[in-house]
């Protein structure tokens with residue numbers, strides 16, 4: 001389908017982190033991830049049953065794939081502490097006799113979500129905390145799974161829990177399918193999520209004019225934060241369309257049609273996909289898309305025939321500036 005549009009809002013979301021083999025017992029039959037556990041809770045009506053066995057003792061292990069010491073995911077995934085405590089409260093309300101143990105690295109139910117932490121504590125949930133460099137160990141033990149921890153809340157006491165089910169609280173990762181971002185050329189940050197122009201001042205705009213981003217595709221977010229960025233990006237996109245005109249960069253590249261022989265090197269160097277070839281008077285030359293060019297100048301040094309200049313910064317103009325400076 002071909003559509004002509006004035007703005008594009010990318011909201012392609014996230015992928016849940018997939019644990020590596022043996023990571024916190026991943027591979028043991030009664031170790032599941034939080035998204036899997038949510039589906040189990042949805043499917044079980046009166047009794048919580050997994051693989052034919054009634055579940056009573058649940059161990060939640062936090063920060064799986066987030067705040068990694070060795071891995072790439074250094075960030076906090078923001079939603080998981082709240083989502084886990086919410087799920088734990090749900091299990092208490094839905095089933096009788098559930099014991100929940102939270103193996104965490106400091107609970108981050110920030111802001112208004114703190115009441116959920118309070119509610120889970122009042123329901124009898126036990127919180128055990130480890131240092132980042134000494135995480136809990138998970139091992140199979142007959143039909144249960146043992147989780148061991150040096151609990152810093154009790155001065156490093158070694159504690160262990162025999163769990164019927166271990167829930168790995170997996171964080172958010174950038175989506176594996178980046179096709180939309182690649183087509184739109186949305187830049188990514190060091191965390192591999194899409195990058196906004198400025199986190200505080202222009203939080204939903206990208207360096208590509210007319211393209212806005214929202215939600216977890218730009219970094220881990222909970223629902224509230226997702227909604228806020230989505231409404232903001234929709235308003236921003238609408239303001240672009242509503243204006244009816246696109247403001248161009250004042251300084252952009254321009255091609256000397258006489259000397260250009262189209263070698264294609266400028267197009268390869270352009271990160272914004274602003275250069276293509278056109279035929280003019282039977283000759284193939286480079287053409288700049290003025291609404292896409294950012295005036296970064298990357299095409300200039302690769303042009304062997306010296307056929308590209310920046311508006312206001314031609315070789316003659318720069319030489320003249322240097323001359324004036326030398327004379328002063």
Ligand SMILES: Cc1cc2nc3c(=O)[nH]c(=O)nc-3n(C[C@H](O)[C@H](O)[C@H](O)COP(=O)(O)OP(=O)(O)OC[C@H]3O[C@@H](n4cnc5c(N)ncnc54)[C@H](O)[C@@H]3O)c2cc1C
Pocket residue numbers: 011012013014016034035038079082083086177179180214215216217221222223224226
């Ligand atoms: C188990 C779990 C529990 C959670 N619980 C809570 C909670 O209790 N409270 C809370 O605040 N947050 C919670 N969250 C976080 C919440 O789910 C996210 O904040 C929210 O889903 C982010 O919304 P999003 O629209 O940015 O991304 P997504 O929900 O991932 O939506 C992105 C959408 O884009 C679509 N898409 C992707 N690529 C393309 C493409 N190329 N073409 C077309 N469509 C595409 C996807 O199919 C998807 O529908 C939870 C998350 C998980 C995993």
